[in-house]
Amino acid sequence: MNRFSWYEAKSVEDALKNANTTLSEELYSPSNEAAFFKSGGIDVLDFLKEGLISPKTIVNVRDIPGMDKIEHEHNEGMTIGANVTLAEIEHHPDVAINFPALQMAVAHAATPQLRNMSTIAGNLAQRTRCWYFRSVDHQCFRKNGDRCFARHSETGQNEGHAIINNGSCVSVHASSIATALLALKASVVIQGGDMKKKVVSIEDFFVSPMQDISRENILGKKDLITEIKVPAPSANTKSFYIKQVARESYDWSLADVAVVAEMKGNTCVDITIALGAAAPTPIRSYEAEKILKGEQLNDMSITKAAEKAMEVARPLSKNGYKIPLFKSIIVRALSELI
Template identity: 65%
Template sequence: MNKFSWYEAKSVEDALEQVNSTVSEQLYESGKEAAIFKSGGIDVFDWIKEGLLKPQKIINIRNIPGLDKISYDRKEGLSIGANVTLAEIASNEEIKINYPALHQAVIHAATPQLRNMSTLGGNIAQRNRCWYFRSADHECFRKGGDRCFARHSDHGQNENHAIIDNGSCVSIHASSIATALMAFKASVVIVNSDGKKKKVLMDDFFVSAGEDISMETILQSKELITDIVLPPFSKNTKSAYLKHVARESYDWSLGDVAVVMEVSGNTCKSASIVLGAAAPVPYRSLQAEEAMEKKDINQQNALAAAEAAMSIARPLSKNGYKVPLFVSIIKQAILEIT
């Protein structure tokens, strides 16, 4: 681990003034150094320990006032500060009752110890967990290399990787909480160094590998997430979340799904269905949504929606099991709405 200086940011503006403007160009070049933000710090310190990131300065934003609040407004909806921990979200009764899919996603994320440290902003901004991407010995596409080791290596390990939108990078995004947030059509509030704020839908916050192989989100080097905002809840809004892992205790997702529906009786008026661990970013299944809209919520229609979602799946050499897995959990999540 290289030596670095530590700076305690007093405000968002203070933090943005400190950051190195060339950080985004220096992240994977081991001979260069940059300033970086740190909140919970779990992902940041993983990068540093692996020698993939060698910052000259770490700017601690964890103690900035105002970024650790949860509030609700009938017009604006639910606002969760970027520094709110996953444990605080898990213990919030309003979220548990009115946004159950988000609550379920959070309590199934990481361990209790990690939830006490991890912040929501850091969780959605973390990089993917592909073992080749995280290896200093493998220069993959995302790090400026000329190949995807998971896809093309003779012994490539891709059993946990993407089955949708996997034409270039086949990694999957690490945040299963983002799956639920996107299903609720949440927005991310971002502020830049000029103090200007922008509110971006989760669907537009993530960047597909086909758009830009070097990016996973639109977040730039001199920008910070301040809040994540969910639309106001309605008594007709129902939601469910399911996650499948290899071990019951704690493991990265093999497949997860969040379903948010506007219902009338047992009929789906509109559906929002998002898949996690299926593509390089959280993936909205328009096929499943269209299959469920204006339909009764029953076994037949739920199965048809799940199969529609997987109609575009293109599994790799070792992850074909994900197709029936997703069919099962999508169907089950839809049926849980009732």
């Protein structure tokens, strides 16, 4: 690990003034002057320890006053400060009551110790856990290299990688919480260097490798996430979340699904179905949603929707198992709504 200086940001403005790059940009084209944000520090520290980054300055945004609150208005929804920890979300009573899918997603992310440290902004802005991307010996597309090591049909260790939209980089996004936030139609509030705020839907926050291989989200060098907004659910809304991992104790997702539906009896008035670890970004299965909107939820319609969700899947050499796995957890999550 290199020696670096530490800047303790006192306000959003102060943080923005002192940062000059993003961790993504630093990985793609390293500079000697890099200064970027750190909140919980879990992901930033990993990159430092692995020797993948050598920043000049770390700008600590973790203790900026006012960014650690959860506010809930029944008609408006919930505002989660960027520095709220995963543990605080997990244990907040209004989250469990109003947004069960979010509570379940957070409670299944990482370990209790990590959830005490990790912040919601850091979770959304963390980089992929593809082992080639995380290895100093592999210069992949995402690090300005000339190939994707994972997609090689014989040597690629692609068990955990994408089965959908896997045309260039085949990594999947590491945030399983984003799956629930996507299904809940949450948005991210970003403050830029000009101090103007923009509100971006979670769907538009993530950037696919086809759009820009150097980044996984839209954050620019002078962009700080200040809040996450989760709109109030309409009456009779139910939600559920399931994450499948390789190890029972803790792990990143092999597959996860969040469903949020407005129900009238067993009829589905409206629904969102979000999939994590299926594609390089969390995605919605609009096709599966279409099958269920306005229909009765029953074994037949649910199975049809799960089949439809996986029609677009194109597995790699070692991750074909993900198709039946996704079908199975989609069926289970939808069945929970009735």
